[in-house]
Amino acid sequence: MEASENWLVESLRLYQDFHAFDLSGATRVLEWIGDKGVFVAGYESLKKNEILHLILPLRLSVKENQGLIPDRDFKVCHGGFSDKPVFDLKHVPETRLLVTSGLPCCSLKVWQITEDSDVIKAVSTLAVPEEGNLWPRLAVFSSMAPGVLHGARLSTLRITDLESQKTAYTSGIGDSEVLSSLQVLGTDTFAFCCTSGRLGLVDIRQKWTPSENISPSPGSGGGRWCADIRNGGQGLGPSIASFCSNGQLCLLDPRDLCHPVSSVQCPVSMPSPDPELLRVTWAPVLDNCLAISGFDGTVQVYDVTCWSGVGSQVEPLFTHRGHIFLDANELDTTPLVTTHIWHPCKPRTLLSAANDASLHVWDWVDLHASS
Template structure:
């Protein structure tokens, strides 16, 4: 208990805000709808899983240091139930539509947020033509006048489907059966993919399939995920690729074959569940990113000075709240399942763990203060 008590005292200095909540079940998804609402969804097998639209507490907008506030004051705005686990959820911008996927991965579910009630209801299904026992389709949304969903479990099954007509608007048309770990829409006609092997590609759908590619990290093994930084941020390496052993590579999209830097993050162990690996760029904090999926922490890094190959780097900040807050045994520490940056507040993140805890935290920049 001493370590937990020490952390509680230290947290008063480390955090500008810290709010801790308990969900009814663990979630693997956190998806924004504007800067005040977020979607969560259960990911457990053999039960109905809640899909909830939560409004963040008003107290998060207060400026002064509030310390710790373990409380249950998220407001449930809408809710529904899924018959299968939800491993991914996307909100279609400027609509009341949601998309979910999970195992068994034979389809995508389309949901609608009711205007005149608090219900999130299933409205249609987008069928997959490939039967995958252990893989589920990754997703990303093209938001345009006629929104479409990019989806696929492997490169060979990558498609863009029009949400209204459910017509296939684009398909990779290749036989390459590499499994995908992430998809990301970059613009009206471009997207990025990352394979579990670490292979990366940038695709222009106005052309026949001919992606700009990196071959991946080679024969090192392990699984990988990646995220591309928003193009309106500062120039420099804009692709971050994270391996299940804690290796983190930064790449320039103009030369995907030669990483700008490759570092080793000080993770406690290789990821026990590489499906939960995550790397995310801060939307309004220059050159910062966060990683999770190795243990009960979220690590934040400033990549400004990274270059070449470095043996190990140190995080700018590590959120340990899921380990210490209300934890009875350190050996049974939870595993962080997902995290997300606040779209407007520079140092505010949300993180969730497999013990159904949900944290909202804003760390203090001790160097600046």
């Protein structure tokens, strides 16, 4: 209790803004719609799971601190129910469509946010290969004919046109490597990361000839990997971040995926108890900063400016511990952060969720800059 009280006092200095909420069920999905709305979705088995479109508190929309402001809580704008757990959800930009994935994975579900009501309704399904306990990763191409990139393995990786439901692109290979993440980079390019640490950049204007690293990074010890590429990832410098369940984090230049620019060890408390929840994300409007989560009840923020070489130990610029000390459900075990996401416009604002159904919005103070 004393540690919790100490953290509450310290939080007055650590945060510019902090909002804590309790959802009706835990989510592993946080997906932006604009800069004021976010989607969450439950992932429990054997029950209907809510899909909610939430509007952020008004206080987070003002440009400066204006004291007490009404509507300090999330507001439910739209909602619906999924018959199966939602492990991934993507909003198709400039449309009212969503695509979800989960287990069992015999299909992807396409949803529509209705204009004349507050309902999110299912409008179609996309058949996918059955992969047992694996579920398709998702990314979305936003063009004149929106398409969803999906696959559980490299061999089943394809792009499906959302209107015609026809396959627009397929890897066409028999490689059974398991995917951990997919990311659209431009109109004709995307990136994949396999659980082994294998990374690739793909141009869909040609047959499957990705620029890739075949072997996992040294020192991974068989851990599970995920990755993220910062905006403008085809430019100069190490714009790819690859994160392992044992805390190893590599920065790579997209022009040379076989030789990391740096490989560091993050001070994680233990290897991730659920590597499916691992997440690394680049800050969209804060130079050279990224965040990691999925190994305990925290979210760690790093400044990678001075990283170089291999094997060095690094310390976070900031650690969000709110899910540990604000555990309203008083679980016997420490909550595990299920996902996090940066605000698209506010430099130091993040959202994070944990398996105790807590949802936090926090704007951290850079104490190094103010000292």
